[in-house]
Amino acid sequence: MRSTRGHGAWLRLRGRLAAAALASSVVAPLTILPAIAAAAEVSGPVDARCGGETVAAARVAGDAADATPGLLRPATFRPVLPFAATSGAGPTGAALEGVLLPADARPADRTALAAALAALAGRAVVVHGATARLDRRGRIVGAVSVDGHGHLQARLLAAGLVLFDGAESPCATALAAAEAGARRERIGLWSDPARPRAAAAPAVGLPDFAILSGRVKSVGKSGRTTYLNFGDRFAEDLTVRVAERVVAALRGAGTDVDGLAGRRVLVRGWASPRAGIDVALASAAALVPDDDGRDR
Numbered sequence: 568m569r570s571t572r573g574h575g576a577w578l579r580l581r582g583r584l585a586a587a588a589l590a591s592s593v594v595a596p597l598t599i600l601p602a603i604a605a606a607a608e609v610s611g612p613v614d615a616r617c618g619g620e621t622v623a624a625a626r627v628a629g630d631a632a633d634a635t636p637g638l639l640r641p642a643t644f645r646p647v648l649p650f651a652a653t654s655g656a657g658p659t660g661a662a663l664e665g666v667l668l669p670a671d672a673r674p675a676d677r678t679a680l681a682a683a684l685a686a687l688a689g690r691a692v693v694v695h696g697a698t699a700r701l702d703r704r705g706r707i708v709g710a711v712s713v714d715g716h717g718h719l720q721a722r723l724l725a726a727g728l729v730l731f732d733g734a735e736s737p738c739a740t741a742l743a744a745a746e747a748g749a750r751r752e753r754i755g756l757w758s759d760p761a762r763p764r765a766a767a768a769p770a771v772g773l774p775d776f777a778i779l780s781g782r783v784k785s786v787g788k789s790g791r792t793t794y795l796n797f798g799d800r801f802a803e804d805l806t807v808r809v810a811e812r813v814v815a816a817l818r819g820a821g822t823d824v825d826g827l828a829g830r831r832v833l834v835r836g837w838a839s840p841r842a843g844i845d846v847a848l849a850s851a852a853a854l855v856p857d858d859d860g861r862d863r
Contacts, residue, residue, distance in 0.1 A: 613721035613745055617738040618695035618710025623658050625650040627687045643670040643776045646684060646729065647706060648692060659705040661694045665742045666720045666729040669756070670775055676756050680728045690714055697737070710738050721745035727755015730778065733835040733853030740820075743852040763833060766797040766805045770840035777838040779805060779846070780857055783827045793824050795832070798843075805844040807834050807854075816851035833857040 628649040645667055649660040668680055696709025711719040721742055723729045727749035731742045750757045766781020784804075787794040791811040798804025809817075814824050834854045836846045848854055 613718040613738070613741045615693070615695050615710040615712035615718040615738075617718070617741055618664065619697045619737060620695065621693055622696040622699040622709055623650075623661065623694040623707045625653070625657065625661075625692060627651065627690050627692055628660075629688045641670045643667055645732075646680065646723075648684065648687060648711065650692075651689075658694075658701050658707040660707075661692065661711050662702065662706045662708045663720050663723075663729075664696070664708050664710060665732055665734065665736050665738055666723060667732045667776055668729055670772070671759075671761070672756060673759060676728075676759075679755065680723070683723065683726075683728055687713060692719075718745075725749055727757050730756060730776075731835070731852070732776065733849050735850040739850050739852040743855070766844075770838075770844045773844065774837060774839040776836070777844075777846070778833065778835040779838070779844070780831065780833045781805060782831045783829065786825055786828050795824070795827060795834075801843065803843045805846070806842075807836075808845070808847045809854075810848070813848050813851055817854065820851050822851075822854070822856065827856075831857040 628651045646663045647660050648663070650658060668677065672680075690713050693712050693715070694707055694709040695712070696707065699707065701707055713719050718738065718741070720729070720738070722745075724731055724742055724746040725748055731739075731746045733739075733743075736742075749755055756762060763778040763780040766779045768779075781797045783795050784798055785796045787796060793809040793811075793814050795807040795809065796804065797806070809824055817824055832854055833856075834846060834848065836849055836853055838844050838846045
């Protein structure tokens with residue numbers, strides 16, 4: 568049975584989203600929301616065509632905010648833009664590749680993202696991706712441009728409304744760069760003093776997506792995997808596993824993994840409480856030196 572209290576909270580939230588969408592409808596299509604527009608100017612334009620060929624074109628449904636089931640419950644999820652119904656059998660919506668709203672997002676963070684999505688109702692979108700294959704919910708995954716302008720995910724990242732997921736994708740480097748300004752200026756999700764999570768923090772709330780910051784204690788290697796150890800107690804401390812292909816990609820981007828001992832880094836990925844906190848680095852963009860950060 569649905570909770571009356573939860574349903575009431577959802578109705579109140581929908582009321583706020585509707586007001587936000589109405590207010591934004593008088594803004595030029597390029598802006599989407601003032602915060603996103605301002606962030607885009609700072610971060611520079613990112614072209615959604617980095618995602619690949621055009622795999623879908625549609626209009627966003629009028630109930631765009633309803634496609635985000637994680638808004639009122641603490642769950643990490645990938646935002647979705649629902650498409651307006653058509654007579655064909657095309658995708659039902661677009662899952663925004665490369666970005667997530669984390670489980671620990673605050674209520675204000677969730678409302679801000681919901682308002683941004685609600686403001687897109689009726690807008691024309693184009694999805695660029697490596698394949699036109701749909702997921703099990705009938706959605707297509709890719710990079711999204713709105714009204715022919717830029718890269719939606721990059722703008723959401725620049726405004727601090729979502730987090731880069733660190734996954735391997737054609738746009739990964741551009742998305743990581745788009746997020747950097749929000750992280751540096753501590754806006755949106757990055758204004759939370761608990762973000763990033765300290766590498767030495769207890770393995771609470773895992774498995775889940777996590778962004779962690781800490782100083783690498785030592786670097787080891789076994790077979791084709793390099794290990795970044797953040798402490799001497801391997802059964803308790805954070806360990807980041809880096810596959811050979813990611814080591815090579817990092818080297819190509821100017822980061823020598825073997826030379827990271829003693830340096831602070833920011834890493835992200837799906838963390839599991841397996842003999843301490845275990846993270847497998849999915850791409851070179853999921854690790855950045857953080858020498859100017861503070862030990863926590």
